[in-house]
Amino acid sequence: MPLLVASNLRKTYGGKTAPPVVDGVSFAIERGETLGLVGESGSGKSTIARMVLGLVEPTSGNVSFSGQPVTGVPQNKLRSLRRRMQPVFQDPYAALNPRMRIEQIVTEPLVIHENHSGAERRRRCQELLRQVGLDDSAMRRYPHEFSGGQRQRINIARALALRPELLVLDEPVSALDVSVGAQIVNLLRDLQREFALTYLFISHSMPLVRYLSTNIAVLSRGQLVELGSRDQVCETPRQDYTRQLVAATPEMRR
Numbered sequence: 001m002p003l004l005v006a007s008n009l010r011k012t013y014g015g016k017t018a019p020p021v022v023d024g025v026s027f028a029i030e031r032g033e034t035l036g037l038v039g040e041s042g043s044g045k046s047t048i049a050r051m052v053l054g055l056v057e058p059t060s061g062n063v064s065f066s067g068q069p070v071t072g073v074p075q076n077k078l079r080s081l082r083r084r085m086q087p088v089f090q091d092p093y094a095a096l097n098p099r100m101r102i103e104q105i106v107t108e109p110l111v112i113h114e115n116h117s118g119a120e121r122r123r124r125c126q127e128l129l130r131q132v133g134l135d136d137s138a139m140r141r142y143p144h145e146f147s148g149g150q151r152q153r154i155n156i157a158r159a160l161a162l163r164p165e166l167l168v169l170d171e172p173v174s175a176l177d178v179s180v181g182a183q184i185v186n187l188l189r190d191l192q193r194e195f196a197l198t199y200l201f202i203s204h205s206m207p208l209v210r211y212l213s214t215n216i217a218v219l220s221r222g223q224l225v226e227l228g229s230r231d232q233v234c235e236t237p238r239q240d241y242t243r244q245l246v247a248a249t250p251e252m253r254r
Helices: 045-052 075-082 100-114 118-131 136-140 148-160 178-195 205-214 230-235 240-247
Strands: 004-012 018-030 034-038 061-066 083-090 167-170 200-205 213-221 223-227
Touching: 004 045, 018 045, 018 061, 018 200, 018 213, 034 045, 034 205, 045 167, 045 200, 075 083, 075 205, 075 230, 083 148, 100 118, 100 136, 118 148, 167 205, 178 200, 178 205, 200 205, 205 223, 205 230, 213 230, 213 240, 223 230, 223 240
Parallel strands: 018 223, 034 200, 034 213, 083 167, 167 200
Antiparallel strands: 004 018, 004 061, 213 223
């Protein structure tokens, strides 16, 4: 059974007559795999991410995680699922509370969901920071003292705090320099292998999606126009829109 299933998702804002932001999108992600969701800005990618996480309710359609419904479920009943699927958002600074030290930020999920002592939270924070390539000295510092790439590493560390099964990565490197973004993408690959993580990786960059993904879903104006394996979508695309995306970006060699 797939870990995540989205069925015929549709989302409109502004009433029944408003055009849909997302229209009839369906996909599934197997455990340990990565689905790359690629499309232009405004194509509905982030709305899909929020529906998957249960942060936005679809106008119609369903999302299930490990066989459990995500849509149509009261927020208080989604608590157990929150531990198992975590987001990493686009802006690494906006996602961090500037008034909190890094130790507080990384261990906040443990405070909310688990009953650990201060010493245990501190030990877990040290472990998480090392896993993302930061040392213990980061714990007492504030977000503004770090570079953009380091801030995104902190966001990833926080996302891993509850040992989730799924990470929803919404344009996690688009705000970073190319070289720094490449380091973050390689970190994500390493973490996936180490912890058997499943990813929904959202990007406007076909080379990045091809590099990280097992399967690729191509989104255009809220509709899924192509879905297939990484090699099939990139090497023998069926749709003109997909061919244009591939042609517009250089091939990323594995």
